[in-house]
Amino acid sequence: MPYGCQATTIVSLILNGSVVVAHKTILLKNIILGLFMSFYVDNLADVKTGKIGQNSRIWQYTVILPGAEIGRCCNICSHCFIENNVIIGDRVTVKAGVYMWDGLRLGNDVFVGPNVTFTNDKYPKSRNAEYACLETWVEDGAVIGGGAVILPGIRIGIGAIVGAGAVVTRDVLPGVTVVGNPARVIKIG
Numbered sequence: 001m002p003y004g005c006q007a008t009t010i011v012s013l014i015l016n017g018s019v020v021v022a023h024k025t026i027l028l029k030n031i032i033l034g035l036f037m038s039f040y041v042d043n044l045a046d047v048k049t050g051k052i053g054q055n056s057r058i059w060q061y062t063v064i065l066p067g068a069e070i071g072r073c074c075n076i077c078s079h080c081f082i083e084n085n086v087i088i089g090d091r092v093t094v095k096a097g098v099y100m101w102d103g104l105r106l107g108n109d110v111f112v113g114p115n116v117t118f119t120n121d122k123y124p125k126s127r128n129a130e131y132a133c134l135e136t137w138v139e140d141g142a143v144i145g146g147g148a149v150i151l152p153g154i155r156i157g158i159g160a161i162v163g164a165g166a167v168v169t170r171d172v173l174p175g176v177t178v179v180g181n182p183a184r185v186i187k188i189g
């Protein structure tokens, strides 16, 4: 069954000797399927990919397109969007309100704060015939503070920290902390 707890089930209940067949989503469904499924998708999420690792959880109003890949033990909070060409590693936390566009790669143990903005088109315009999707890489253990903006084609190195509200215009080296607009290094290691 591809979509974890989101799959529709038919539950039969015996009440006063008569059988009631419930075709609708009910809480009991989650409890029953939760025993068998290896990941959890909230009933209010819209998840089209089956590539979700064991023990990952997807919360309300998050939309995930069919090509996306999500690793094990991830927590994707509510109101997120994940496009097709997105790969997310294991033990990743994505807080609420983050849109992850084609070309995004999140390593293992990455933390993405609420309302972080990722981008993939450096010179956007409507109906852009020259659209070139740039890849953004967030390497293992990196942390991105709430509301940061990551410009297209950026690499955020292993264990790096991006401060809340930063606008990241250049690669961030492993282990360093950057803050501000444009983001500047305030700490190394």
Ligand SMILES: CC(C)(COP(=O)(O)OP(=O)(O)OC[C@H]1O[C@@H](n2cnc3c(N)ncnc32)[C@H](O)[C@@H]1OP(=O)(O)O)[C@@H](O)C(=O)NCCC(=O)NCCS
Residues within 6 Å of the ligand: 113, 114, 144, 145, 146, 147, 161, 162, 163, 164, 165, 166, 177, 178, 179, 180, 186, 187
């Ligand atoms: C980046 C961060 C980790 C730095 O923490 P820190 O190493 O303890 O740094 P400090 O608080 O000592 O601040 C050092 C300097 O950087 C500045 N600074 C810290 N964070 C900043 C930020 N996000 N934007 C701009 N400047 C910042 C401080 O004002 C201070 O400047 P000063 O030396 O001129 O006074 C932290 O401030 C931060 O932004 N954390 C992310 C929080 C978040 O988004 N959480 C999401 C989950 S709720």
